[in-house]
Amino acid sequence: MISVTGRELTTGQWVLRSLRLDSVLLLLLAILLMLGLVVLFSASGQSMQALERQSLRIALGVAAMLVVAQIPVRSLRAAAPWLFLAGVALLLAVMVAGEVGKGAQRWLDLGILRFQPSEIMKLAVPMMVAWYLSLRHGRPRFRDLLVTVTLVLVPVYLIMSQPDLGTAMLVGTAGFLVIFLAGLGWRWFVGLGAVAAAAIPLLWSQMHEYQRQRVITLFNPESDPLGTGYHIIQSKIAIGSGGMYGKGWLNGTQSQLEFLPERSTDFIFAVYAEEFGFIGVALLLLLYFVIVARGLWVAALAQDRFARLLGGSISLTFAVYTVVNIGMVTGLLPVVGVPLPLVSYGGTSLVTLMVAFGILMSIASEKRLVNR
Amino acid sequence: MAEREAYGEEQRDRERFAFRIVLALLVLGALMLLLGWRLSGLQVGAHSHFTTLSENNRLRVESLAPTRGVIRDRNGVLLAGNRASYQLEVTIEQAGDVDALLERLQDFVELSQADLARFRRGMRQRRPFEPVLLKAGLDDATVARIAVSRHELPGVEIEARPLRYYPMGSQFSHVVGYMGRINQRDLERVDPRAYAGTSHIGKSGVERYYEDLLHGTPGYRQVEVNAQGRVIRELSVTPSVPGTDITLTIDARLQQAAYQAMKGQDGAIVALDPNNGEVLALVSAPGFDPEPFVHGISHAAFAELQSDPRKPLFNRALSGQYPPGSTVKPLVGLAALDERVTTADREMFARGYFQIPGHERRYRDWRREGHGRVDMARAIAVSSDVYFYDLAHTMEIDRMVPLLRDFGLGRQVGIDSTGERGGILPSRDWKRATQNQPWFPGETLITAIGQGYMLTTPLQMADFTMTLANRGKRPRPHLLLSMGVDGDGLDPVLPEHREPVEVAPEHWDTVHKALIEAVHQPHGTAWGSIGSTRPPYQIAGKTGTSQVFGLGEDEEYDEEELARRLWDHALFVGYAPAEDPQIVLAVLVEHGGSGGRVAAPVAREVMDAYLLNDAGMTVEAGAP
Numbered sequence: 001m002i003s004v005t006g007r008e009l010t011t012g013q014w015v016l017r018s019l020r021l022d023s024v025l026l027l028l029l030a031i032l033l034m035l036g037l038v039v040l041f042s043a044s045g046q047s048m049q050a051l052e053r054q055s056l057r058i059a060l061g062v063a064a065m066l067v068v069a070q071i072p073v074r075s076l077r078a079a080a081p082w083l084f085l086a087g088v089a090l091l092l093a094v095m096v097a098g099e100v101g102k103g104a105q106r107w108l109d110l111g112i113l114r115f116q117p118s119e120i121m122k123l124a125v126p127m128m129v130a131w132y133l134s135l136r137h138g139r140p141r142f143r144d145l146l147v148t149v150t151l152v153l154v155p156v157y158l159i160m161s162q163p164d165l166g167t168a169m170l171v172g173t174a175g176f177l178v179i180f181l182a183g184l185g186w187r188w189f190v191g192l193g194a195v196a197a198a199a200i201p202l203l204w205s206q207m208h209e210y211q212r213q214r215v216i217t218l219f220n221p222e223s224d225p226l227g228t229g230y231h232i233i234q235s236k237i238a239i240g241s242g243g244m245y246g247k248g249w250l251n252g253t254q255s256q257l258e259f260l261p262e263r264s265t266d267f268i269f270a271v272y273a274e275e276f277g278f279i280g281v282a283l284l285l286l287l288y289f290v291i292v293a294r295g296l297w298v299a300a301l302a303q304d305r306f307a308r309l310l311g312g313s314i315s316l317t318f319a320v321y322t323v324v325n326i327g328m329v330t331g332l333l334p335v336v337g338v339p340l341p342l343v344s345y346g347g348t349s350l351v352t353l354m355v356a357f358g359i360l361m362s363i364a365s366e367k368r369l370v371n372r
Numbered sequence: 373m374a375e376r377e378a379y380g381e382e383q384r385d386r387e388r389f390a391f392r393i394v395l396a397l398l399v400l401g402a403l404m405l406l407l408g409w410r411l412s413g414l415q416v417g418a419h420s421h422f423t424t425l426s427e428n429n430r431l432r433v434e435s436l437a438p439t440r441g442v443i444r445d446r447n448g449v450l451l452a453g454n455r456a457s458y459q460l461e462v463t464i465e466q467a468g469d470v471d472a473l474l475e476r477l478q479d480f481v482e483l484s485q486a487d488l489a490r491f492r493r494g495m496r497q498r499r500p501f502e503p504v505l506l507k508a509g510l511d512d513a514t515v516a517r518i519a520v521s522r523h524e525l526p527g528v529e530i531e532a533r534p535l536r537y538y539p540m541g542s543q544f545s546h547v548v549g550y551m552g553r554i555n556q557r558d559l560e561r562v563d564p565r566a567y568a569g570t571s572h573i574g575k576s577g578v579e580r581y582y583e584d585l586l587h588g589t590p591g592y593r594q595v596e597v598n599a600q601g602r603v604i605r606e607l608s609v610t611p612s613v614p615g616t617d618i619t620l621t622i623d624a625r626l627q628q629a630a631y632q633a634m635k636g637q638d639g640a641i642v643a644l645d646p647n648n649g650e651v652l653a654l655v656s657a658p659g660f661d662p663e664p665f666v667h668g669i670s671h672a673a674f675a676e677l678q679s680d681p682r683k684p685l686f687n688r689a690l691s692g693q694y695p696p697g698s699t700v701k702p703l704v705g706l707a708a709l710d711e712r713v714t715t716a717d718r719e720m721f722a723r724g725y726f727q728i729p730g731h732e733r734r735y736r737d738w739r740r741e742g743h744g745r746v747d748m749a750r751a752i753a754v755s756s757d758v759y760f761y762d763l764a765h766t767m768e769i770d771r772m773v774p775l776l777r778d779f780g781l782g783r784q785v786g787i788d789s790t791g792e793r794g795g796i797l798p799s800r801d802w803k804r805a806t807q808n809q810p811w812f813p814g815e816t817l818i819t820a821i822g823q824g825y826m827l828t829t830p831l832q833m834a835d836f837t838m839t840l841a842n843r844g845k846r847p848r849p850h851l852l853l854s855m856g857v858d859g860d861g862l863d864p865v866l867p868e869h870r871e872p873v874e875v876a877p878e879h880w881d882t883v884h885k886a887l888i889e890a891v892h893q894p895h896g897t898a899w900g901s902i903g904s905t906r907p908p909y910q911i912a913g914k915t916g917t918s919q920v921f922g923l924g925e926d927e928e929y930d931e932e933e934l935a936r937r938l939w940d941h942a943l944f945v946g947y948a949p950a951e952d953p954q955i956v957l958a959v960l961v962e963h964g965g966s967g968g969r970v971a972a973p974v975a976r977e978v979m980d981a982y983l984l985n986d987a988g989m990t991v992e993a994g995a996p
Binding site: 137138139177180181182183234236237238239240241242243244253254257258259273277278281282285288289292293296299300305308309312316319323326327330332 | 378381382384385386388389390392393396397400401403404406407408410411412414415416418419421422423425426429430596597598599604
């Protein structure tokens with residue numbers, strides 16, 4: 001037994017505390033990551049190679065989380081403006097020298113690895129907005145609104161022009177969630193909503209043809225069963241045929257026989273739903289909900305405004321990921337290319353999310369010791 | 373104070389934040405419930421709907437083509453069988469650049485424009501991973517060359533498929549018929565499900581008539597396929613049921629002998645067994661090679677067959693309609709006896725022409741000087757036209773027609789093959805119905821000698837001759853002897869008997885005597901070619917000469933060609949041995965000229981082939 005600040009701790013608790021980790025969050029993430037590997041094995045057609053590569057990415061993600069968790073919140077806060085500026089600079093670099101992948105210019109080749117600068121902005125934008133708002137006091141005023149909205153929209157515009165609608169939307173969401181959590185008055189939200197509504201036609205004109213097509217097929221996927229609608233139709237068949245209890249692990253015909261496109265990446269939820277049924281789906285939704293709730297709890301107990309806003313934004317962005325992905329796979333939302341967080345095959349999104357959870361861990365370990 | 377204010381500000385900010393995250397959690401909870409509601413709608417509400425869609429995705433039913441029944445002659449000689457044919461197929465998914473592949477394949481096998489056109493068509497219609505036929509009927513050398521170079525030819529497969537072949541070739545093409553690729557018209561007359569896995573279908577003859585029997589029942593294989601259509605595993609199999617083997621009444625040896633007896637002339641021979649109506653030989657000359665039809669005949673080759681002036685594709689035995697000429701005289705004589713218009717003994721003086729009293733027109737006899745005094749039997753034997761003009765004039769068409777109809781004229785015999793026509797038996801009603809004109813007495817005269825409107829097929833001629841030989845008994849001519857595998861549930865076909873022709877026995881005697889006289893008496897029309905050679909058995913028969921009608925308006929005038937085309941058709945009908953008939957024959961030689969000189973010797977050869985053994989002795993009846 002080791003005694004710190006007068007409370008008795010077990011060895012495990014001591015280790016976790018020393019590593020600045022939140023035990024509940026860690027456990028929930030571990031469950032989700034393990035489940036993700038189980039589903040991926042099935043979705044990838046029982047490919048050991050895919051399993052190994054994803055395990056490697058998870059290891060990388062966990063390592064990143066551990067490292068980030070060690071960074072004191074005040075250092076994160078100090079780094080926020082620099083990270084943001086660097087991110088914007090990289091986005092501009094992509095516009096000039098980016099590599100084209102899947103018809104869009106998103107990647108920056110650094111020799112050893114290619115990466116998407118837009119991923120950095122998923123964290124840099126909320127950090128920046130939280131940084132700015134932590135300098136101010138009280139409810140955000142009109143001036144604060146102007147500044148923060150600009151801070152959000154500049155990178156969002158850059159990412160949209162790559163074009164990467166999904167990421168742009170998520171980056172924007174993360175930024176606006178900070179503003180929301182800072183207590184921006186409701187009338188301003190109404191105003192923002194009106195501006196957003198007015199922006200939709202503008203947005204539409206800025207969209208690429210394939211993005212418009214995706215939006216169109218959402219409302220009538222059967223109109224193009226061999227083209228864009230195929231994803232949604234096959235996905236719904238996979239989910240629906242799963243039924244209450246599912247077809248069983250490795251027994252989903254839609255996924256195993258390759259009818260379901262993108263089954264190990266964006267549409268992995270459909271594989272899960274086909275094989276584990278409604279019961280499994282309900283449990284997964286619950287798991288995501290609990291993770292978000294835990295993240296918000298951590299944010300609520302945070303020491304200062306920066307930590308609070310950032311932690312809250314990270315948790316809610318994670319929630320938005322989840323809802324958008326499942327909404328997309330079930331045909332409620334357009335297919336915008338958002339992966340199922342921590343489950344979909346692929347490295348970039350996973351590492352970014354684990355870094356985000358590292359920040360949450362750091363915030364958790366610096367919570368107010370005494371609730372005055 | 374400032375610190376206190378800052379603390380208060382921090383406290384308020386924290387409370388605002390707490391309020392906002394509770395709000396956010398509520399919204400998230402609501403969204404999660406919305407997703408849950410959506411998922412339950414898909415997974416519970418519409419589960420069975422999506423299960424059906426999912427099963428439709430993964431399950432495919434493939435047809436297993438049945439093995440077609442073979443066709444044999446009455447002695448077990450194979451007339452139509454199945455053999456493995458090697459064909460070149462390409463699976464597009466595996467081929468990569470199809471054009472480059474075709475280019476390379478040209479080094480191994482000659483690909484015609486027709487092959488390539490069919491291949492392109494197949495490419496558009498195929499299902500994923502379904503091989504497309506490129507060329508059928510590869511020879512062994514080509515198969516070997518391609519097999520060796522398979523690694524250079526991705527997606528190329530050599531497939532062995534059972535294909536119809538006809539070992540007896542063109543001499544049997546009209547009786548056996550042929551198979552060809554199924555086309556749209558075929559699909560309209562069959563159940564497409566039964567032919568799902570089959571590429572060929574009977575197109576004519578027995579192959580077509582007994583299609584249902586020969587085809588068999590297809591089997592089914594339920595397989596699981598992936599999204600690319602590749603078969604992953606087999607779930608269940610229902611094996612196909614092979615088609616029934618059939619044995620024909622045809623005697624292959626006699627069929628060949630008959631074909632050869634035609635000596636390259638165009639025409640038809642029908643040989644029947646009068647005891648039961650079995651068709652022993654059914655020849656239409658010239659025949660054609662049925663094999664190209666199986667492999668997919670080219671347009672050029674087919675056009676050539678169709679435009680051939682000898683009309684090899686035309687089944688003269690069943691579809692050809694010719695004036696029966698003098699071969700119909702025995703029937704007319706019988707009708708006159710039956711109608712009591714005359715008696716067998718009544719004699720008349722047959723001059724070289726006949727005039728209807730009160731009319732100028734002379735109806736000529738084929739023999740300018742006439743035949744002198746003739747009774748019924750002699751009139752038939754010498755084939756006096758004038759005698760029958762006289763009978764017909766007395767009898768009139770109305771009393772002549774009923775008996776001819778009883779003999780089956782003007783109606784299809786109902787043989788179990790395709791393309792049979794019914795000929796024409798003219799009458800007052802017929803003429804009014806078809807031409808809206810009254811019947812003229814002169815038409816009765818020429819009808820009595822088998823000219824004018826009257827038309828019969830060679831099969832009908834054989835059929836009425838069989839009725840004569842049988843003294844009225846009329847088993848229906850048929851080609852199917854038995855079904856099923858020899859020695860294993862052989863299923864014989866019993867002859868079907870039609871309404872017999874009822875005539876007084878002495879009238880049959882008169883006609884039989886006349887038919888023997890025609891062959892074996894020096895004044896008989898077949899004496900010169902048959903009787904004078906003293907055959908070892910007695911033949912009863914009747915020669916005939918069938919006048920060819922004038923040229924059509926659109927035919928070119930070509931003296932050489934015209935002359936031959938205007939020649940009469942030579943006919944001979946008969947049976948032997950006369951006292952106990954075992955074979956009935958009808959022989960037609962198109963543009964052969966005189967029946968006695970041209971058709972009778974052909975008939976003699978066929979009868980010899982059937983009735984004599986190698987030593988030239990008569991053998992036991994019905995056992996060739």
